[in-house]
Amino acid sequence: MSEFTVKPAQILLVEDNPGDVQLTKEALENCKMLNTLHVVMDGEEAMEFLYNKGKYQEAPVPDIIILDLNLPKIDGREVLRRVKNDDKFKTIPIVILTTSKAEEDIIKSYEYHANCYITKPLDLENFIEVVKAIENFWMGIVVLPQGSGEKDG
Amino acid sequence: MDRAINRLKQLTNSSMDGLWVVDNTGTLVEVNDTYCKMTGYKKDDLINLKVYDLDVMESSEDTERRMAAIRERGYDRFTTRHKTRTGKTIEVEITAVLEGDEYMLAFIKNITWGEDDGLKRYDEYQSDILTILDNLEDIIYVADPDSYELLYVNKSFTKFWGTDVIGEKCYNVLQQRENPCPFCTNNKIFGNKIGETYIWEFRNEITGRWYRCSDKAIRWKSGDYVRMELATDITAQKELQFKLNERLKELNFAYKSLDYLTDDSITEDEKFSLISNELPPAFQYPELTCSKIVFDNKEFCSTNCTNPEIAYELKLDIPQFKSAIIRIGTLDQNVKDTSKWLIPEELDMLNGLKRNIENYFLFKTSGQKLLESENKFRSFFENSVIGKSVTGIDGSLMVNQAFADMLGYTKDEMGKLNWLEVTYPDDIEESGVLVKEMIAGKRDSAQFDKRYLHKNGKIVWTTVSSRLHRNKEGEPQYFITAISNISEKKIAEKKLREVMGKLQESNRELEQFAYVASHDLQEPLRMVSSYTQLLAKRYHGNLDDKADTYIYYAVDGAKRMQILINDLLEYSRISSRGQAFVKVDMHRVLGSILIQFKNRIEEKRAIITNDPLPSLNADASQIDRLFTNLLSNALKFNNKKTPEIHIACNDKDGFYEFSISDNGVGIQPEYFEKIFTIFQRLHSRDKYEGTGIGLSICKRIVQRHDGTIWVNSEFGKGTTFYFTISKNLEVSDE
Numbered sequence: 001m002s003e004f005t006v007k008p009a010q011i012l013l014v015e016d017n018p019g020d021v022q023l024t025k026e027a028l029e030n031c032k033m034l035n036t037l038h039v040v041m042d043g044e045e046a047m048e049f050l051y052n053k054g055k056y057q058e059a060p061v062p063d064i065i066i067l068d069l070n071l072p073k074i075d076g077r078e079v080l081r082r083v084k085n086d087d088k089f090k091t092i093p094i095v096i097l098t099t100s101k102a103e104e105d106i107i108k109s110y111e112y113h114a115n116c117y118i119t120k121p122l123d124l125e126n127f128i129e130v131v132k133a134i135e136n137f138w139m140g141i142v143v144l145p146q147g148s149g150e151k152d153g
Numbered sequence: 154m155d156r157a158i159n160r161l162k163q164l165t166n167s168s169m170d171g172l173w174v175v176d177n178t179g180t181l182v183e184v185n186d187t188y189c190k191m192t193g194y195k196k197d198d199l200i201n202l203k204v205y206d207l208d209v210m211e212s213s214e215d216t217e218r219r220m221a222a223i224r225e226r227g228y229d230r231f232t233t234r235h236k237t238r239t240g241k242t243i244e245v246e247i248t249a250v251l252e253g254d255e256y257m258l259a260f261i262k263n264i265t266w267g268e269d270d271g272l273k274r275y276d277e278y279q280s281d282i283l284t285i286l287d288n289l290e291d292i293i294y295v296a297d298p299d300s301y302e303l304l305y306v307n308k309s310f311t312k313f314w315g316t317d318v319i320g321e322k323c324y325n326v327l328q329q330r331e332n333p334c335p336f337c338t339n340n341k342i343f344g345n346k347i348g349e350t351y352i353w354e355f356r357n358e359i360t361g362r363w364y365r366c367s368d369k370a371i372r373w374k375s376g377d378y379v380r381m382e383l384a385t386d387i388t389a390q391k392e393l394q395f396k397l398n399e400r401l402k403e404l405n406f407a408y409k410s411l412d413y414l415t416d417d418s419i420t421e422d423e424k425f426s427l428i429s430n431e432l433p434p435a436f437q438y439p440e441l442t443c444s445k446i447v448f449d450n451k452e453f454c455s456t457n458c459t460n461p462e463i464a465y466e467l468k469l470d471i472p473q474f475k476s477a478i479i480r481i482g483t484l485d486q487n488v489k490d491t492s493k494w495l496i497p498e499e500l501d502m503l504n505g506l507k508r509n510i511e512n513y514f515l516f517k518t519s520g521q522k523l524l525e526s527e528n529k530f531r532s533f534f535e536n537s538v539i540g541k542s543v544t545g546i547d548g549s550l551m552v553n554q555a556f557a558d559m560l561g562y563t564k565d566e567m568g569k570l571n572w573l574e575v576t577y578p579d580d581i582e583e584s585g586v587l588v589k590e591m592i593a594g595k596r597d598s599a600q601f602d603k604r605y606l607h608k609n610g611k612i613v614w615t616t617v618s619s620r621l622h623r624n625k626e627g628e629p630q631y632f633i634t635a636i637s638n639i640s641e642k643k644i645a646e647k648k649l650r651e652v653m654g655k656l657q658e659s660n661r662e663l664e665q666f667a668y669v670a671s672h673d674l675q676e677p678l679r680m681v682s683s684y685t686q687l688l689a690k691r692y693h694g695n696l697d698d699k700a701d702t703y704i705y706y707a708v709d710g711a712k713r714m715q716i717l718i719n720d721l722l723e724y725s726r727i728s729s730r731g732q733a734f735v736k737v738d739m740h741r742v743l744g745s746i747l748i749q750f751k752n753r754i755e756e757k758r759a760i761i762t763n764d765p766l767p768s769l770n771a772d773a774s775q776i777d778r779l780f781t782n783l784l785s786n787a788l789k790f791n792n793k794k795t796p797e798i799h800i801a802c803n804d805k806d807g808f809y810e811f812s813i814s815d816n817g818v819g820i821q822p823e824y825f826e827k828i829f830t831i832f833q834r835l836h837s838r839d840k841y842e843g844t845g846i847g848l849s850i851c852k853r854i855v856q857r858h859d860g861t862i863w864v865n866s867e868f869g870k871g872t873t874f875y876f877t878i879s880k881n882l883e884v885s886d887e
Contacts, residue, residue: 017676017680019680019683019684023683023687026687099675099676099679120679122675122679122682122715123682123683123686123712124682124683124684124686124687124690125686127683
């Protein structure tokens with residue numbers, strides 16, 4: 001592992017609640033995997049990040065997107081739909097992490113090909129566990145298609 | 154010529170029969186000895202006589218005609234009578250043949266009865282004829298027109314008048330008269346009427362029977378004309394004819410009684426007097442008949458009625474009278490057997506009269522009733538406090554005071570209006586449809602709400618009940634309608650609806666508020682909770698003890714608030730975010746809950762039993778929640794060594810009644826109601842966990858299933874929760 005230049009995993013967090021952003025950061029700090037957390041606060045910014053627009057000219061293609069549903073400007077559901085309809089980005093796993101327990105949101109999300117749907121745990125310990133689990137599962141356990149984006153290893 | 158005659162002469166003498174030779178003029182030129190013997194003449198007496206001199210049946214013209222016929226055909230055979238020398242006649246059979254151009258030969262055979270030659274043949278003939286005559290039903294007799302002595306009678310005759318009658322006078326035998334009958338028909342068949350048949354009918358006074366008679370003069374064996382009568386018994390036909398006549402009489406009587414009954418110009422008493430005078434039926438014994446019509450104490454008697462023996466009584470069925478009778482009697486004290494006194498025709502006639510009189514009274518009553526009911530109806534119509542109208546098919550109105558008042562018109566004003574003019578325009582169509590349906594026979598009546606227009610233009614709300622009246626033929630005549638003013642009710646209803654609407658709206662808003670509040674409260678609360686926890690985690694032991702205690706209460710409070718908000722959210726979702734009703738098998742529900750509670754049940758060593766449970770239509774997840782809450786409570790509030798829980802279900806009318814009984818801590822009666830209130834707790838948090846929302850949620854779930862929930866408990870001994878679920882919840886297709 002030390003012989004390879006290990007590029008950190010690029011994680012894009014789309015979250016408008018700074019409290020949750022901070023909690024997510026806290027959770028990821030203790031992770032085994034090397035990762036870079038990019039945070040955008042609304043849907044519009046998320047789209048700019050992906051398409052390298054505005055201040056995100058140099059932004060990388062994320063390895064995973066953690067997406068809240070209720071967002072200002074462009075809604076999280078719309079972000080999901082657009083990403084999954086774009087051949088360039090549709091292989092990127094999207095994890096829905098939201099407070100909504102509404103059946104409708106769950107169904108819609110999977111119909112739009114979300115890779116998994118998680119409601120935010122009310123308890124801090126649980127919340128940290130969940131974030132760690134996401135990171136561990138998607139970055140460590142599953143095999144993702146190689147060569148997508150700028151990854152070369 | 155001479156030679157021919159000679160030959161004939163020889164021939165005549167050799168013949169066994171009598172023989173004539175006759176020339177073309179009908180003159181006898183030769184006769185034989187046999188004929189001379191037969192008649193007693195000498196040959197010389199006979200030569201040169203003409204045929205008709207000897208033949209008593211023929212004139213000279215008859216002879217000429219017969220001879221012409223023989224010349225034509227060549228022969229003839231016939232019977233006739235010849236005069237003998239003594240003046241008697243003999244019956245002869247003659248066979249005549251043509252002999253050359255100038256002569257005819259006549260062979261003559263004596264066939265007279267009693268004469269040697271004809272004896273045998275005549276006997277046979279007579280026997281046949283007599284057999285026939287004696288077997289006729291008709292009566293035949295022959296009598297001498299001068300002496301009136303009977304010369305012949307057949308067997309049918311002897312049946313009535315005896316066998317020793319030959320030689321007796323006919324008027325004596327037949328009519329028991331001393332002298333010839335005044336109606337004797339001899340003058341109709343003798344004299345210049347000889348040969349004609351006279352037919353007539355008459356009734357024999359002695360036998361009482363009717364006859365049709367055919368009378369004719371016939372030549373008797375003496376050669377003289379005698380009277381023959383053939384009489385056919387026609388009594389049966391005659392009786393039929395009489396009955397027919399009586400029927401006519403009866404019919405006339407029925408009509409006459411009807412005439413009297415329907416005659417309005419005479420009083421009732423006169424009517425029955427007239428009828429009773431017409432009454433004497435007894436066609437047979439009119440002079441002995443008396444009749445009465447009796448109504449209770451009133452008697453109507455025929456004119457000759459005194460004090461009769463009752464022969465027949467006929468009861469009349471007339472409600473107005475206790476008894477009404479037609480009574481027929483006889484004035485003859487000697488008539489003993491009155492049972493057969495009236496003949497069927499007379500009984501028919503009396504029955505006809507009975508019907509006439511009964512119908513008369515029936516008609517009178519129904520007429521009266523009609524009048525009474527019309528008066529009743531009028532009074533009912535006029536005095537009713539409910540609006541009434543009679544609406545013609547054309548829409549014309551006849552209204553009572555109440556209806557006129559309702560719309561602010563006078564009765565007369567309304568009478569000039571059409572129903573369209575007083576109906577609120579928007580309601581004309583609906584009323585019109587109902588009217589058409591009634592006229593078409595699709596419905597007899599209609600009940601509906603409609604708006605009328607008050608004279609002042611304001612709307613009058615009414616509820617209307619209308620019925621179409623038809624005549625006997627089924628043709629629509631008019632509508633009878635009852636109209637109640639329900640304007641005040643309508644206003645109240647409208648207000649109620651408004652209030653209800655507002656209430657529902659505010660309820661909805663409240664639910665929405667509870668949902669939104671609990672949902673939106675969760676976000677900041679999660680932040681409070683998360684960061685106090687993070688604080689506790691990172692800085693526990695780094696601050697002083699007091700700080701640690703403060704952080705503990707902040708974390709604990711935030712946690713409890715999260716649970717409360719969660720419960721509140723769930724509570725608000727029961728009616729607003731419930732699932733569709735589906736078929737739910739209660740055994741499966743219970744089964745899955747028991748699996749869920751497996752550890753707790755084992756820990757507490759609880760025994761859970763249940764009756765057979767039904768399947769019902771319900772919100773599956775809510776029913777699950779309901780049972781979970783109640784079972785959880787039953788387990789939780791129980792400190793017995795062996796908690797016992799029993800689940801039962803009773804089939805009530807339209808409902809299933811479930812009960813969950815335990816032997817737990819029990820509830821004091823004053824809390825039976827309170828426990829179903831939201832956030833109501835009976836125990837401290839130290840003793841039993843919980844937010845106090847479980848039973849409120851149960852109550853809301855049961856209410857959503859059209860049921861009720863209640864509790865029965867003995868403090869310290871156990872508790873039974875009861876709830877009902879409606880059987881009539883419809884499974885939705887979703």
